[in-house]
Amino acid sequence: MIERIKVTFLGYNKEIYIEKGKSIMSAALSCGIHLNSVCAGEGICGKCKIKLRRGEVDIQNSDAISTQDLKYGFSLACLTYPRTNVVVEIPKSSRIEPVLRQEIYSKAKTIKQVDFKSQKCDFSYLPVVKKIYLELPKPSLIDNINDLDRVLRELSKYVDINNIKISLNNSRNLSNVLRKSDWKITLTIGEYNETYEILNIEQADTSSSNFGFAFDIGTTTISGELIDLKTQKVLGAKLTYNKQASFGADVITRIVHAKNAQGLERLHKAVIEGINEIIENLISEFNIDINDVTCLTCAGNTTMIHLLMRIDPSFIRREPYIPAITFLSAIKAHEIGIQISTHGLLYIIAGISSYLGGDITSGILASGIYKEQNPCLLIDIGTNGEIILGNKEFLIGCAASAGPAFEGSGVTSGMKATRGAIEKVKIDKNLNITLQTIDNVKPIGICGSGYINLIAEMLKAKILDKNGKISIVKNKRVKKTKVGLEFKIEKNIVITEADIDNIKRSKAAIYAAIITLLEHMQLNFDSIDKIFIAGGFGNYIDIEQAITIGLLPDIDRNKFIFIGNSSLNGAKQAILSNTAFKKTREIAKQATYFELSTDSKYMNEYTAALFFPHTDKKRFQTINI
Amino acid sequence: MIFETIIGSIKVGGESVLPFLIQEGKVPNKPVIAFEVWDMPPYDFPQSLSEPFGNALNNPLDWALKCVNDYGAKLLCIKLQSINPDTLDKNSKEAVKFINNLIKAVDVPLIIQGSGNKEKDNLVLPEIASIAKGKKYLIGSATQDNYKILAKTCIDNNHSIIAESPIDINIAKQLNILLSDAGVEPSRIVINPTVGSLGYGLEYAYSIMERARLAALAGDTMLAQSFICFAGQEAWRAKEAKAKMSEMPAWGDEKKRGLLWEIITAISFLQSGADILVMRHPKAIKAVENYLNDLLP
Numbered sequence: 001m002i003e004r005i006k007v008t009f010l011g012y013n014k015e016i017y018i019e020k021g022k023s024i025m026s027a028a029l030s031c032g033i034h035l036n037s038v039c040a041g042e043g044i045c046g047k048c049k050i051k052l053r054r055g056e057v058d059i060q061n062s063d064a065i066s067t068q069d070l071k072y073g074f075s076l077a078c079l080t081y082p083r084t085n086v087v088v089e090i091p092k093s094s095r096i097e098p099v100l101r102q103e104i105y106s107k108a109k110t111i112k113q114v115d116f117k118s119q120k121c122d123f124s125y126l127p128v129v130k131k132i133y134l135e136l137p138k139p140s141l142i143d144n145i146n147d148l149d150r151v152l153r154e155l156s157k158y159v160d161i162n163n164i165k166i167s168l169n170n171s172r173n174l175s176n177v178l179r180k181s182d183w184k185i186t187l188t189i190g191e192y193n194e195t196y197e198i199l200n201i202e203q204a205d206t207s208s209s210n211f212g213f214a215f216d217i218g219t220t221t222i223s224g225e226l227i228d229l230k231t232q233k234v235l236g237a238k239l240t241y242n243k244q245a246s247f248g249a250d251v252i253t254r255i256v257h258a259k260n261a262q263g264l265e266r267l268h269k270a271v272i273e274g275i276n277e278i279i280e281n282l283i284s285e286f287n288i289d290i291n292d293v294t295c296l297t298c299a300g301n302t303t304m305i306h307l308l309m310r311i312d313p314s315f316i317r318r319e320p321y322i323p324a325i326t327f328l329s330a331i332k333a334h335e336i337g338i339q340i341s342t343h344g345l346l347y348i349i350a351g352i353s354s355y356l357g358g359d360i361t362s363g364i365l366a367s368g369i370y371k372e373q374n375p376c377l378l379i380d381i382g383t384n385g386e387i388i389l390g391n392k393e394f395l396i397g398c399a400a401s402a403g404p405a406f407e408g409s410g411v412t413s414g415m416k417a418t419r420g421a422i423e424k425v426k427i428d429k430n431l432n433i434t435l436q437t438i439d440n441v442k443p444i445g446i447c448g449s450g451y452i453n454l455i456a457e458m459l460k461a462k463i464l465d466k467n468g469k470i471s472i473v474k475n476k477r478v479k480k481t482k483v484g485l486e487f488k489i490e491k492n493i494v495i496t497e498a499d500i501d502n503i504k505r506s507k508a509a510i511y512a513a514i515i516t517l518l519e520h521m522q523l524n525f526d527s528i529d530k531i532f533i534a535g536g537f538g539n540y541i542d543i544e545q546a547i548t549i550g551l552l553p554d555i556d557r558n559k560f561i562f563i564g565n566s567s568l569n570g571a572k573q574a575i576l577s578n579t580a581f582k583k584t585r586e587i588a589k590q591a592t593y594f595e596l597s598t599d600s601k602y603m604n605e606y607t608a609a610l611f612f613p614h615t616d617k618k619r620f621q622t623i624n625i
Numbered sequence: 626m627i628f629e630t631i632i633g634s635i636k637v638g639g640e641s642v643l644p645f646l647i648q649e650g651k652v653p654n655k656p657v658i659a660f661e662v663w664d665m666p667p668y669d670f671p672q673s674l675s676e677p678f679g680n681a682l683n684n685p686l687d688w689a690l691k692c693v694n695d696y697g698a699k700l701l702c703i704k705l706q707s708i709n710p711d712t713l714d715k716n717s718k719e720a721v722k723f724i725n726n727l728i729k730a731v732d733v734p735l736i737i738q739g740s741g742n743k744e745k746d747n748l749v750l751p752e753i754a755s756i757a758k759g760k761k762y763l764i765g766s767a768t769q770d771n772y773k774i775l776a777k778t779c780i781d782n783n784h785s786i787i788a789e790s791p792i793d794i795n796i797a798k799q800l801n802i803l804l805s806d807a808g809v810e811p812s813r814i815v816i817n818p819t820v821g822s823l824g825y826g827l828e829y830a831y832s833i834m835e836r837a838r839l840a841a842l843a844g845d846t847m848l849a850q851s852f853i854c855f856a857g858q859e860a861w862r863a864k865e866a867k868a869k870m871s872e873m874p875a876w877g878d879e880k881k882r883g884l885l886w887e888i889i890t891a892i893s894f895l896q897s898g899a900d901i902l903v904m905r906h907p908k909a910i911k912a913v914e915n916y917l918n919d920l921l922p
Contacts, residue, residue, distance in 0.1 A: 465803055467769055607795040615795050615802070 055086030217300030362570025415445030550613030633734020857905030
């Protein structure tokens with residue numbers, strides 16, 4: 001018989017029996033505890049530290065944990081195998097925070113937001129799922145058509161009934177509901193692919209209780225908004241971490257993980273869990289009946305959509321990088337476990353290619369780049385940097401793998417842009433450092449925009465050379481380690497030369513992609529009218545500092561326009577207007593994908609950009625470092 | 626225009642045109658050839674290469690003297706192979722002693738090249754630079770990750786510096802910017818673009834040098850430095866140069882073959898802009914000198 005071992009997680013009130021030979025990491029996953037893991041349990045990233053409180057374990061060697069940590073009873077969950085029943089503690093740093101944050105847009109207020117109201121002229125209000133209240137004339141011996149035709153006859157005043165369907169279940173209930181309600185009913189009608197379906201029949205007038213959710217499924221975070229489809233108002237917005245982070249920080253690691261036994265299922269469940277968490281939170285906060293949530297729209301990168309739909313994403317990773325789908329027509333949200341009304345529909349925003357997903361289509365819609373007169377750029381900075389170049393006549397885009405450094409992953413003191421993250425840094429001539437953190441609390445780490453600020457300031461203070469190496473040695477903040485120098489910012493917060501290298505590669509990938517795309521279209525920055533900066537991260541970037549490190553081009557600062565989470569914005573527009581939703585499909589079909597990896601110029605541009613701000617100083621004339 | 630760099634009594638660079646286009650602009654200095662000499666007996670020289678030096682190879686000082694006295698070397702490139710922990714791991718005292726003796730024995734300027742071991746070079750090169758203070762030697766190599774110590778010691782002791790980049794025009798330029806930021810005059814930098822020999826990436830190195838030179842002549846001062854190419858070391862690494870006729874009968878006489886390999890490699894880099902060639906075989910050096918004299922009378 002296989003020996004079973006009990007693992008207890010302190011503070012979670014959770015215990016589980018596992019087979020001998022399984023790791024603490026897999027025990028944690030089995031009982032729904034998600035640990036940080038950039039490398040998907042390969043023992044490389046060192047993010048899944050746990051502390052053993054009781055019991056005996058076998059620990060596999062790894063460079064990712066220090067001997068000092070081991071001495072104090074810490075080990076990596078993915079490399080720790082219980083020998084006896086154990087009690088373990090999960091330090092805060094190893095948790096994927098389950099706490100939802102009332103994010104949106106507390107920070108972004110100062111930043112220009114694309115507001116649906118201001119774009120109302122483009123897309124008329126026509127929610128993808130609507131509720132229609134009907135008062136039917138009672139049947140008589142003269143007016144004796146059947147119940148369904150009676151409903152359709154009335155409905156034809158509102159919609160085209162030639163294309164309408166009703167499910168078997170709804171037709172079974174129809175006669176009873178009609179009579180119980182005294183012929184006053186509300187129909188929930190979902191529209192997709194030019195057809196309509198009667199999703200639900202309710203008694204009396206419930207047409208003012210129609211709610212939906214717009215979602216942005218990011219590799220790192222999931223954001224959702226609860227929208228009153230009748231009043232067109234956003235009631236509330238929440239953000240949570242994508243729990244798939246337990247299976248790797250980037251899409252490639254996750255695609256690889258999907259190939260493991262249960263891998264796809266786990267990834268699928270993790271994303272659904274995140275979505276449900278936001279839905280549950282918001283509907284209870286606003287006291288909304290789950291049965292009145294009739295639809296949701298989801299924008300996400302192509303891999304995220306595959307995983308959401310539980311479709312094998314493996315071919316996205318292999319040349320020639322072909323996804324299974326870039327679009328699916330609406331499905332019943334319940335089919336994949338999303339907890340809204342049982343008849344509620346899920347709409348996916350169409351993607352363009354493997355590496356330009358629905359989040360970008362959604363961003364194109366929200367930014368309005370597709371209707372601009374002159375060429376504009378849309379830059380979405382996330383784990384992947386996506387760049388769209390175009391106007392009302394053409395749209396071409398590419399994706400540069402920037403890596404997760406700007407999202408606070410893969411860097412020593414990196415963290416997501418949440419409470420306690422350093423987001424602004426000032427360094428004066430005497431190397432005194434002033435910090436500003438999100439929510440002005442004690443600093444616990446550095447977020448992406450903080451890194452941009454920090455590196456720009458270090459360059460200006462000549463702490464770094466233009467290659468990103470620390471050039472002062474005799475300073476109490478500088479420490480030599482096995483792998484190079486590190487610079488101390490605060491107690492337990494450092495930036496290492498390897499971190500700077502990481503950020504340098506990320507910024508170079510994005511800048512080189514912008515230049516390569518422009519050159520491919522034989523354009524230059526002079527011909528660019530506007531640069532839309534999107535992405536949750538984009539809200540916080542300091543333009544001047546971003547130019548100082550060479551992430552963004554040195555051009556007229558007025559050309560930069562922040563549009564916040566344009567993926568979510570687009571999803572919101574789509575849920576409120578079927579016309580907008582259709583437009584996203586059109587955009588996705590129209591846009592061209594440009595593959596950087598086969599372009600010989602890209603590599604050259606990339607190495608040229610691996611310098612602060614750039615090897616070619618002429619391109620950054622206003623920057624003096 | 627390319628910066629003119631002084632190595633002892635020799636001037637290199639200064640041209641305003643692509644190689645050998647004397648009708649179109651100035652070529653004030655002929656490219657020069659440095660004889661490669663090690664500070665220890667060589668361990669990978671094939672017989673056809675050792676032959677012209679005979680027993681002198683066993684004593685670095687004799688080797689250097691033979692180059693100068695017998696073969697007319699006007700410039701020597703000393704490679705401090707012996708300080709590398711992977712070879713003899715000699716300390717800086719011994720290296721300093723050798724260079725001191727060499728300076729006394731020969732009257733030609735020196736190029737001094739470290740062992741390639743970062744830590745050891747950072748220990749030894751500053752000491753060597755300081756005993757040769759004011760001699761205006763050329764000392765290498767600075768790399769993108771390790772240039773600060775060498776830059777400082779070259780400034781302090783009035784030497785020029787070799788900036789080595791891995792066949793990458795961007796890194797070559799980046800390193801020049803870093804050295805300039807560290808206070809090195811642009812005219813005191815010589816670019817080692819890291820080349821490959823015939824059959825081993827020569828074309829790629831050629832095109833990188835050509836691109837850099839075109840950019841320099843179009844006004845990019847951070848690429849407008851002379852090139853140094855280690856043609857001998859690369860050519861004699863090739864199997865085609867080393868293999869004996871007994872092993873490869875179809876390839877012909879190795880004595881001729883090795884020579885040709887080094888000559889072709891060297892001449893190709895002259896054509897792509899090399900200002901200094903570091904070579905090994907005296908006969909190959911003679912042949913390339915003749916070639917230079919033909920083209921640049």
